[in-house]
Amino acid sequence: MNVRPVSFLHGLRRLARAVPAIAMACALQCAHAGPAAAARLQPAQSRIAFVTKQMGVPVEGSFGHFDADIAFDPRQPDGGSVALQIDMASASLGIAQSDAELPRPQWFDSTRFPRASFRSTAIKALGAGQFEVAGRLTLKGHAEDVLVPVQITQSGGSSVATGSFTVRRLAFKVGDGEWTDTSVVANEVQVRFKLVLDGLGPL
Numbered sequence: 426m427n428v429r430p431v432s433f434l435h436g437l438r439r440l441a442r443a444v445p446a447i448a449m450a451c452a453l454q455c456a457h458a459g460p461a462a463a464a465r466l467q468p469a470q471s472r473i474a475f476v477t478k479q480m481g482v483p484v485e486g487s488f489g490h491f492d493a494d495i496a497f498d499p500r501q502p503d504g505g506s507v508a509l510q511i512d513m514a515s516a517s518l519g520i521a522q523s524d525a526e527l528p529r530p531q532w533f534d535s536t537r538f539p540r541a542s543f544r545s546t547a548i549k550a551l552g553a554g555q556f557e558v559a560g561r562l563t564l565k566g567h568a569e570d571v572l573v574p575v576q577i578t579q580s581g582g583s584s585v586a587t588g589s590f591t592v593r594r595l596a597f598k599v600g601d602g603e604w605t606d607t608s609v610v611a612n613e614v615q616v617r618f619k620l621v622l623d624g625l626g627p628l
Contacts, residue, residue, distance in 0.1 A: 462624060464495040464584070470621040473511060477594070478611040486527075489515035493620060497548055499556075499577060499628045507545040507558055514539060531601040538565045543573075554578060554628050564597040577628060584625040589617040 474487040490512035497505015513535040516527045528535040545560040558573040575588040593612045594600050600610050 462496065462626065464622040464625040466493040466495070467583070467621040467623060468492070472617075472619045473509075474617045475516075476615040476617065477613075480609060481611075484518060486516055486518040488512065489517060491515075493622075495620075495622060495625070498626050499550070499554075500626070502548040502550050502556060505545075505548050507543070507548070507560065509543040511541045512539065513541055513564075531604055532599055534565055541565075543571070546570075562592065565599065567597050569596055577625070579625075579628060582623060584622045586620040586622060587618065589615055591615050 468491070471491075472487060473491055474485055476483055476485045478484065488511050492510050494506070494508040497507070513533045514528055516533060516535075517524050518527070527533050530537070541562070541564040543560050543562050545558050547559040549557045549559075551557055554577045556575045556577065558575055560571060560573065561568045562571045569592070571590055571592065573588055573590045575586050577584055577586050579585075591613050594610075594614050595605060595607075595612050599614075604610055
């Protein structure tokens with residue numbers, strides 16, 4: 426193979442001039458792809474609720490204690506993560522007799538399974554502050570894939586993430602035994618949430 430010395434040297438000089446630019450581009454890309462800063466949940470302003478139907482009548486309850494680990498850049502959500510932990514013993518329907526039943530084995534069995542969890546597997550931006558979060562919901566030791574639509578609004582330094590999704594309680598054996606009759610308590614349960622976050626980053 427014949428290579429002209431002048432052409433070869435010219436190619437080396439062009440490569441040498443390009444190296445700093447390539448290194449800079451790589452550094453910028455690596456910095457941009459770094460881990461997103463963690464957002465801080467404001468629990469006193471946040472809420473996770475559940476709505477079911479008893480004999481066709483909607484009944485709403487909520488969880489008094491939960492925490493969240495959320496880290497993603499709303500402008501680049503692909504590498505982000507969302508993890509929620511819910512204290513099942515804190516569930517309340519606002520009725521003393523019903524609240525006494527919820528921790529029992531046929532319902533949440535909160536002694537054996539004190540916490541439910543959600544962990545994201547993928548986050549996709551849909552535009553206009555809307556996101557689609559795929560993940561695994563674990564309740565009473567059973568895990569199911571769920572898809573959660575999320576709307577994020579921002580004011581000042583805070584972000585508010587809201588949304589709802591539906592689960593089937595019998596898939597998690599919530600309302601077991603005699604309570605599997607869905608004409609008494611519906612199988613579908615809607616989960617609603619409002620999470621107030623600081624430090625999420627701009628949309």
